[in-house]
Amino acid sequence: MNKGKLIVFSAPSGAGKTTLVKHALETLDNIQFSISCTTRDKREGEVDGKDYYYITPEEFKEKIANDEFVEYEEVYTNNFYGTLKSEVERITESGKSVVFDIDVIGGLNIKKIYAEQCLTVFVHPPSLETLKERLISRNTESEEKLKQRIDKAGIEMETAPKFDIILMNDDLDTAKKETIEIIQNFIS
Numbered sequence: 192m193n194k195g196k197l198i199v200f201s202a203p204s205g206a207g208k209t210t211l212v213k214h215a216l217e218t219l220d221n222i223q224f225s226i227s228c229t230t231r232d233k234r235e236g237e238v239d240g241k242d243y244y245y246i247t248p249e250e251f252k253e254k255i256a257n258d259e260f261v262e263y264e265e266v267y268t269n270n271f272y273g274t275l276k277s278e279v280e281r282i283t284e285s286g287k288s289v290v291f292d293i294d295v296i297g298g299l300n301i302k303k304i305y306a307e308q309c310l311t312v313f314v315h316p317p318s319l320e321t322l323k324e325r326l327i328s329r330n331t332e333s334e335e336k337l338k339q340r341i342d343k344a345g346i347e348m349e350t351a352p353k354f355d356i357i358l359m360n361d362d363l364d365t366a367k368k369e370t371i372e373i374i375q376n377f378i379s
């Protein structure tokens with residue numbers, strides 16, 4: 192059986208990568224989501240073992256010590272996120288391709304490790320102002336956390352040219368259609 196490939200979706204917070212990745216997972220049956228570990232609190236509606244594995248900072252440190260992560264980052268102050276080796280291995284061994292929703296540094300690190308097997312997609316918001324509006328209307332962050340995410344967005348946007356593909360997420364239906372085309376072209 193052929194091993195699956197890897198498709199990374201990265202962007203600043205609020206650009207829409209989770210929305211597009213969820214659409215791809217609902218549409219295509221030959222891909223699976225790499226469920227990351229995080230130390231952040233679970234949001235309303237999120238499910239442990241589906242959206243993330245929600246673990247304590249102590250558990251996260253233990254996993255680092257046991258070399259269980261392909262990559263990990265302190266993405267925002269005191270919040271750690273990491274990709275498990277076991278997720279990537281389980282999905283690729285099954286012949287399916289792995290889809291990641293991770294930050295820009297994590298995304299570029301995955302590319303360095305898996306090279307040709309991996310496609311990196313930068314989800315580009317129409318503007319920083321739109322990104323801010325999307326994050327505010329999602330209504331998931333405290334004032335402080337919202338500021339951290341918006342402050343970091345400008346620097347994250349500068350990494351866009353390092354990605355294989357830049358996907359403009361302006362009109363949602365168009366971006367969803369392009370997401371499916373990008374994945375299908377890469378894994379077929």
Ligand SMILES: Nc1ncnc2c1ncn2[C@@H]1O[C@H](COP(=O)(O)OP(=O)(O)OP(=O)(O)O)[C@@H](O)[C@H]1O
Pocket residue numbers: 202203204205206207208209210211325326328329360361362363364366
């Ligand atoms: N094209 C779009 N037009 C309008 N709203 C959008 C569009 N894409 C996503 N959104 C909305 O913007 C908000 C942010 O989207 P989403 O949560 O997918 O971003 P994200 O990049 O995954 O952010 P994070 O990194 O914080 O998880 C959500 O409320 C989503 O419904």
Ligand SMILES: Nc1nc2c(ncn2[C@@H]2O[C@H](COP(=O)(O)O)[C@@H](O)[C@H]2O)c(=O)[nH]1
Pocket residue numbers: 202203204227228231262263264266272273274275292293294295296297298
């Ligand atoms: N480097 C990694 N970044 C990750 C991982 N899982 C998620 N993320 C990214 O963190 C931010 C914040 O996510 P949120 O769910 O709190 O909004 C976002 O950019 C995610 O894509 C990971 O395993 N490694």
